[in-house]
Amino acid sequence: MNRHDIALIGFGGVNRALAQIILDRGDDLATDLGFVLRVVAITDLRLGSLMQADGIDLAHVFAMTDGETFAGMSGGAAEPQNEYVIRNTTADIVVEATFTNPIDGEPGISHVRAALESGKSVTTTNKGPVALGGVELNRLAAANGVTFQYEGSVVSGTPILRFASETLTGLQINAVEGILNGTSNYVLGQMESGMTLDAAVAEAQALGYAEADPTADIEGSDVQLKVVILANEILGANLTTADVSRRGISELSATDIVEAAAQGKRYKLIGSAFRNAAGGVTAKVEPMALPLTHPLASISGPTNAVSFDTDLLGTVTVSGPGAGRVETAYALLSDIIAIDAHQRAQAEVSS
Structure with missing residues (x-):
């Protein structure tokens, strides 16, 4: 069965909800969607950065106590090294869910750009990169043979x-x-x-x-x-x-x-x-x-x-719904489904 390794940039309410969905419903999703989801990287202002190419134990992450960071874990660091993780993770999909900056779209635009330049597809709920840099980022995605998806940037989980x-x-x-x-x-x-x-x-x-x-x-x-x-x-x-x-x-x-x-x-x-x-x-x-x-x-x-x-x-x-952690996490999941369809279509053309 096909598998998508994902990197979660930002681990606030929305990306935590997506991780919880993967943890709780991973087997059912694999059966329904025809592919497995595995989290291989997480960055967070509070927790730091974590990269594990064989997959992160999400149950362990959710059990972490207040004040604990990823520093004590294999592949972990106390600092949220977002761009380093984006460019060096083994993930094929980057999930960008940092805060929206309505002035210049940063750091979201830089996160998305780094992922696309690295040959990784991106899904985001962040309005800033889409509204302020969408044309450039979509062109960059096309040039690198990947996709930039952002269903949740407008009305949360409502498609x-x-x-x-x-x-x-x-x-x-x-x-x-x-x-x-x-x-x-x-x-x-x-x-x-x-x-x-x-x-x-x-x-x-x-x-x-x-x-x-x-x-x-x-x-x-x-x-x-x-x-x-x-x-x-x-x-x-x-x-x-x-x-x-x-x-x-x-x-x-x-x-x-x-x-x-x-x-x-x-x-x-x-x-x-x-x-x-x-x-x-x-x-x-x-x-x-x-x-x-x-x-x-x-x-x-x-x-x-x-x-x-x-x-x-x-x-x-x-x-x-125009808001809500789980509802917006569903938008990310729907984008991942779209990315999978795009990759399968590319594979058929190449074969």
Whole structure:
């Protein structure tokens, strides 16, 4: 049976969840998917770096105590030597799940570039490298005969990108719009019930929906990155964040939202991209008061949804979880499945 050795760059919630899935469901996955998954490298800010070509004992890693590092293990070091591990690991797939940097995409872009240059395929949930370096990185992947996959960079485990490229094949997609940030969507829902913005954000933080610094969610910069990805991937644009106008929800008051509800409308933070009359693509992020008949108006809580405007089917809407460790880990798994399919196709061509 075919096997994929993987390197986990970052061992926070998402990559830990992927490792747990491999540990718990490895045999079943092998039966279902036709290939075995084996983790051969891990890097982490807290734990350090670990490379074991014969496979890492994940049960042992999960049993490590607070303060313990990989330094005491064969192939281990106390420091997270990310780029060294990426270039020298025996893995054929690198899973990049470090933090998103909306300014320059680093260190994620460098991690992905190093892996592709080393002849390794990459899957990432990191929006930064995709939105800010996607064109370059996809070209680099093609030049090295590997693939760069990033399904989880937009709507977590909900397969928006693959849905558009595979399920909607044969349709012309003229526009795409969506609720792409679960935190802001939850906050707007609470404000509709009369809460202030600050109180709603505090509640979202208490529930784990919002970070300690919720600026990227509330001011729309998180959605801005995702809109760049959607516009470039689905509409064939070549946008940067500078091309996407942005307004967040901080300008809205609870009174604005309650008044909209009285008029049969509901505010949502919408990220959109559409083909304009000049033949280009216009993209923006803004709070919009949608009529209740709009397919995105009924999306509540931390759920995300994307609507595609097509020539033959009209509007097609897909909704699902926009966050969550296990849900996002599934996106990584779906990318690994796509990488396996690509490798098998290449092997058939070569034979």
